[in-house]
Amino acid sequence: MNIADNLKQVLARSLGEAGIKVSAEYVALARPKELSHGDYATGAALQYSKQVGMPPAKLAEKIVAGLGTLNGVKRVEVVAPGFINFHLTPDTINNVLGEAIANEEAWGRNDLQKDSRVMVEYTDPNPFKEFHIGHLMSNAIGESISRLVEYSGAEVKRANYQGDVGPHVAKAIWSIQKHGGDAHDANVLGKAYVDGSNAYESDAEAKAQIDALNGKIYDRSDPQVNAIYDAGCDASLKHFEEIYKTLGTKFDYSFFESETAPFGKKIVEEHPEIFEKSDGAIVYKGDEKKGLHTRVFINSKGLPTYEAKELGLAKKKHDTYPYDKSIVITGNEVNEYFRVLLDAMSKVYPDLATKTVHISHGMMRLSSGKMSSRTGDVITGESLIAELKERATARASESRADDAERLAEQIAVSAVKYQILRQASGKDIIFDRERALSLEGDSGPYLQYAHARAYAVVERAKSQGVTLGIQKGDTLEPNDVSRLVTRFPEVVLYAAEKLEPHLLANYLISLAGAFNSWYAQVHILDGTKEAPHKVAIVNAVRATLKNGLWLLGISAPEKM
RNA sequence: GCCCCUGUAGUUCAAUGGAUAGAACUGCGGACUUCUAAGCCGUCAAUGUUGGUUCGAUUCCAACCGGGGGCACCA
Numbered sequence A: 001m002n003i004a005d006n007l008k009q010v011l012a013r014s015l016g017e018a019g020i021k022v023s024a025e026y027v028a029l030a031r032p033k034e035l036s037h038g039d040y041a042t043g044a045a046l047q048y049s050k051q052v053g054m055p056p057a058k059l060a061e062k063i064v065a066g067l068g069t070l071n072g073v074k075r076v077e078v079v080a081p082g083f084i085n086f087h088l089t090p091d092t093i094n095n096v097l098g099e100a101i102a103n104e105e106a107w108g109r110n111d112l113q114k115d116s117r118v119m120v121e122y123t124d125p126n127p128f129k130e131f132h133i134g135h136l137m138s139n140a141i142g143e144s145i146s147r148l149v150e151y152s153g154a155e156v157k158r159a160n161y162q163g164d165v166g167p168h169v170a171k172a173i174w175s176i177q178k179h180g181g182d183a184h185d186a187n188v189l190g191k192a193y194v195d196g197s198n199a200y201e202s203d204a205e206a207k208a209q210i211d212a213l214n215g216k217i218y219d220r221s222d223p224q225v226n227a228i229y230d231a232g233c234d235a236s237l238k239h240f241e242e243i244y245k246t247l248g249t250k251f252d253y254s255f256f257e258s259e260t261a262p263f264g265k266k267i268v269e270e271h272p273e274i275f276e277k278s279d280g281a282i283v284y285k286g287d288e289k290k291g292l293h294t295r296v297f298i299n300s301k302g303l304p305t306y307e308a309k310e311l312g313l314a315k316k317k318h319d320t321y322p323y324d325k326s327i328v329i330t331g332n333e334v335n336e337y338f339r340v341l342l343d344a345m346s347k348v349y350p351d352l353a354t355k356t357v358h359i360s361h362g363m364m365r366l367s368s369g370k371m372s373s374r375t376g377d378v379i380t381g382e383s384l385i386a387e388l389k390e391r392a393t394a395r396a397s398e399s400r401a402d403d404a405e406r407l408a409e410q411i412a413v414s415a416v417k418y419q420i421l422r423q424a425s426g427k428d429i430i431f432d433r434e435r436a437l438s439l440e441g442d443s444g445p446y447l448q449y450a451h452a453r454a455y456a457v458v459e460r461a462k463s464q465g466v467t468l469g470i471q472k473g474d475t476l477e478p479n480d481v482s483r484l485v486t487r488f489p490e491v492v493l494y495a496a497e498k499l500e501p502h503l504l505a506n507y508l509i510s511l512a513g514a515f516n517s518w519y520a521q522v523h524i525l526d527g528t529k530e531a532p533h534k535v536a537i538v539n540a541v542r543a544t545l546k547n548g549l550w551l552l553g554i555s556a557p558e559k560m
Numbered sequence B: 001g002c003c004c005c006u007g008u009a010g011u012u013c014a015a016u017g018g019a020u021a022g023a024a025c026u027g028c029g030g031a032c033u034u035c036u037a038a039g040c041c042g043u044c045a046a047u048g049u050u051g052g053u054u055c056g057a058u059u060c061c062a063a064c065c066g067g068g069g070g071c072a073c074c075a
Helices: A003-017 A046-051 A056-064 A092-101 A133-151 A166-178 A186-202 A202-219 A224-249 A257-269 A306-322 A332-348 A352-355 A381-398 A404-421 A433-438 A445-462 A480-485 A490-496 A501-521 A533-552
Strands: A040-042 A075-079 A083-088 A115-121 A155-163 A255-256 A275-276 A280-282 A295-298 A325-331 A356-361 A364-366 A429-431
Touching: A003 A040, A003 A046, A003 A056, A040 A115, A046 A056, A046 A083, A046 A332, A056 A083, A056 A295, A092 A429, A092 A480, A115 A133, A115 A257, A133 A224, A133 A325, A133 A356, A133 A381, A133 A404, A133 A501, A133 A533, A155 A202, A155 A257, A166 A186, A166 A224, A186 A202, A186 A224, A186 A356, A202 A224, A224 A381, A224 A404, A224 A490, A255 A257, A255 A306, A257 A295, A257 A306, A257 A332, A280 A332, A306 A325, A306 A332, A306 A352, A325 A332, A325 A352, A332 A356, A352 A356, A352 A433, A381 A433, A404 A433, A404 A445, A404 A501, A404 A533, A445 A501, A445 A533, A480 A501, A480 A533, A490 A501, A490 A533, A501 A533
Parallel strands: A115 A155, A115 A325, A155 A255, A325 A356, A364 A429
Antiparallel strands: A040 A083, A075 A083, A275 A280, A280 A295
């Protein structure tokens, strides 16, 4: 049994003796954020003092007296106004460090979702449009969540859903037909889309032409249109593949709107008891008591909307890979639609609806306002990464890395991903160019640097013949660094439960900070008998940062 | 107008109902003949307003004020 569960049980028993009935799982036991408050702490005495009519401090003393001997605990203290703090023994801490080092592959894993099958959908860029920083957000969050879920023992399949049909495609093709341009070039497509979109808004004739073109795209009746379409789709997808390679994502499945559209339409049409006709369209009447809107699923032209396509997508996903859980990551602009969709899905496919979890991220916003790919006021994913890479190049070339070019790219990706993953995912990110381009402080490169530094120390220790690992009888006092390391598995578990990578990102930054601070204070390879112990701590930090960075989807270069 | 989200240092973000609200950037000031200075140390600086629940509220509830998104044929 692990320390925390054991503590809870013993506390529950002692509380019972004090006249407070509470089962072990409900005993409030926390990891104090202030390390001087111990490794575990409980506020139970404050919580129940009124109930038993005893001052908190007195109750705390009574609880402590009833604890008996505690495995792995060196010291228990009562602190005003009535907190009980537990300090673990050096052995306990050292044993965990030993685990981290001895079985690096398993370090941090848990079996929260053992053997379950999970599909995670994220990124979702649209062919014929640019891959902008909003897609970067979805990708960073989705990739990290996928990895957290994998670390929880689940089999994870990554899915990407792409809008290969629809008005945006018609707009891009219209512009290419009118002004020319190479449909084999992804950049041309993005600009063509902006042009077509502007024309659609301002020019009634263009609008009519684009609407007609949209129909031709669906029924593939015009060879000339088909040629542009096929070339453009191919170019976009290849372009996206390059970006995924840079970002470190590999999708198992791709779904396209051209397949989900007819499929979703069919599903809606087969359920007249759920969807009803209204003004020539087929709608789902959301329950207003739940605050749901009425949404159109099939428009009056007979074309399925976002909602119908999503319905088809959910089924198609399950047909492809019978998942136990389906996680869908989108921007929060579709939150209201998704609520209606899930409500409708709960009637058509109750089973799938309960297995679906929608996670939305905020918008990437510029100080000038919201980005819009319609007006071309966007920052593309590639341009941002290229700019970061440019900025990292000088230092990378002075670094110890064998391949400076590659290091610069790893740093660039890390900077942008960390920027996204450091904050809770539901909220908007105010995109500050200077901040995003910064490679210092609270940043991805800071984490990578701490890892590379730890790696270098371990390598040097090896070359000096310093014994690695925790030695028997090694009773050196734990420090903030070693104590933080031991929290890694539970942080991973917590982040996986909440599907919130930022919880892990915040932890890693505090670990890296504690390590850097400690590193500046002590000489690790000082030739004393304490050196092996210090190296063991460094090695555990290295393993933790390595696995932690992997979970964020960020590379951990060994040399910087 | 209705529904959802949101408000924390100058700025960008943290804080499973807990202890002195924590970082980073910026500003100011330091250390370094030592294993990586993308580093370290110090310092200035914040919970929108008013109530409520609680031993304890940034966190939960209500109202108000401010910001964002949505409110049927775009996604």
